[in-house]
Amino acid sequence: MQVTTPISGRRGWRQAMAMYLRPRLLLVLIQGFASGLPLLLTLSTLSYWLAKVGVDKTTIGLFALTGTPYTFKFLWSPIIDQVHLPVLGRWLGRRRAWLFLIQILLAAAILAMGHTDPAIAPLRTAMAALVVAFLSASQDIVIDAYRIEILADEEQGAGAGATQTGYRLGLLLAGAGALALSDYLDWQIVFAVLAAAMLLSAIVTLIAPRAPEPVRPAPRNYREWTAEAVIRPLADFAQRRGWVVILVFILFYKFGDAIGGIMANPFYAAMGFSGSEIALVSKLWGVWMTVLGGLIGGILVARIGMFRTLMIGGVLQALTNFTFCIVAWRGHDLYALTAAITADNLAGGAAGAAMVAYLSRLTNIAFTATQYALLTSFMAYGRTLMSAGGGWLADQMDWASFFALTALLAVPGLLLLYWLSRLYPGDDRTLVEKTA
Structure with a gap:
């Protein structure tokens, strides 16, 4: 395939x-x-x-x-x-x-x-x-x-x-x-x-x-259209070994980062950083660090394999959340914020590039649009619905404790990744292999 x-x-x-x-x-x-x-x-x-x-x-x-x-x-x-x-x-x-x-x-x-x-x-x-x-x-x-x-x-x-x-x-x-x-x-x-x-x-x-636009025979009725457009792509994905675990892994891989990310700007504001400072460090410098991290992640995928890159990126993006604890302790310190954002975005960019490669390999070319939408929807679920409690968590503790917790929330995703790497020892060659 x-x-x-x-x-x-x-x-x-x-x-x-x-x-x-x-x-x-x-x-x-x-x-x-x-x-x-x-x-x-x-x-x-x-x-x-x-x-x-x-x-x-x-x-x-x-x-x-x-x-x-x-x-x-x-x-x-x-x-x-x-x-x-x-x-x-x-x-x-x-x-x-x-x-x-x-x-x-x-x-x-x-x-x-x-x-x-x-x-x-x-x-x-x-x-x-x-x-x-x-x-x-x-x-x-x-x-x-x-x-x-x-x-x-x-x-x-x-x-x-x-x-x-x-x-x-x-x-x-x-x-x-x-x-x-x-x-x-x-x-x-x-x-x-x-x-x-x-x-x-x-x-x-x-x-x-x-x-x-390839010419396709028009479906004769609603049932036929539903089978071709909806059921076949989902059924094809469900034939992969460990497909439920794959979806749960996609959900949790960046869960800690999503929880921390939703409260990042309120955190910066609470530390006394101005809009211009946040724009310069987090949005301008941070974006280019993410791009650089993505390039590094692509190189690592090619050199050492996808699962290893996912593991390295996942561990690093968890550890770099602790750097925001330092910012919380130091307060309005632009150098500390720059160092934290540099480390966090490099790690997040590398992990993100590996995840895009992983999602691409999971997709059957015959059902790209629907399957890719399904996978990215699961990834977005962790960024939206599951991260909605981030504000409540931040209200229950100080900022340093909050970011330490977000680092620990990465552990379930890493454990699932290890399980998948054992299930698919061929790394990026057997991801679309179906169950017998």
Whole structure:
């Protein structure tokens, strides 16, 4: 059975770097930007906004629930994958039609979110954030499928790299950019800038090439459509050895980081760091450290194997959570914060790259969109629903104890990883092997 993206390539460095200059790869980078931009608006940027206007920590933690659509996007991924929009579909093709429509709606939702007041009407802000998250999760489904369909087989690896780079640039604007602007501009204007960036992404979608659309026999009835679009992809995944443990591992691998991450900006604010300081260290410097960590993780996967890289990255991302205990003890110390974010983001980037490689290897190329949506939904579940109690935990203890606890929460995921490495001793070659 085929796997999706090879971990190591045999191309020369010049050839590999030149591939990123191809127009299709630049388009993929822009789509990655569009994917990353709305994510932080319902996560750390939102939590910082809430903290600045005086919302209590328990409520801020509960706002993590607005990211729920990322968890359940696999439920509507077959609809986006199969349904043709009547007018836009004829004009732009199936993939671009969905993408253009979603991006226009995203721009409107982001603008509307900026016109809410979480201090007076937090429920209205939460509903707007929920709409943004739903549209963002839907956009991710389309972008993943479109990327795979427009790139040749030999471009898929570079496409993943371009997507991640664009994704980080989107996070940079929605994170560092938004926080820095908020020191000088009203939040309504900040959100208007982000909405405008999403509109520009929609314009790029209009001039993007049409994805190839293979001719498929139309399903004769709803039952046949459901079997082909929903049941077959899930049944195929369920034939893998240890598939339940695989899903639980995906859920818990970054659980400790998710708990700590949801309270990171409130922690920075409590330590007295300004928006500009947080933007510079956490969002700007931190993003590039994550990119560097991802590159290191990719090299490690190629050199020592996927499970070993996952283990090293998992242990390091747990240990680096302790560095925030030092920040809690020292208070407003920009050097301590920079050191903590550098270590944490390098480890998180390496672990994240290994996890992307792992998810790619788990996916059957015949059911990429639905299976990849399923796997990333499980990963998002730990970041949203399971991390919603982070604010309550932070209220029950001091900051140093809180971050020490987040480090310990990584242990279950590491134990599951060890079990999987024993179940699949072939590392990255037998992940799609089915049960006998």
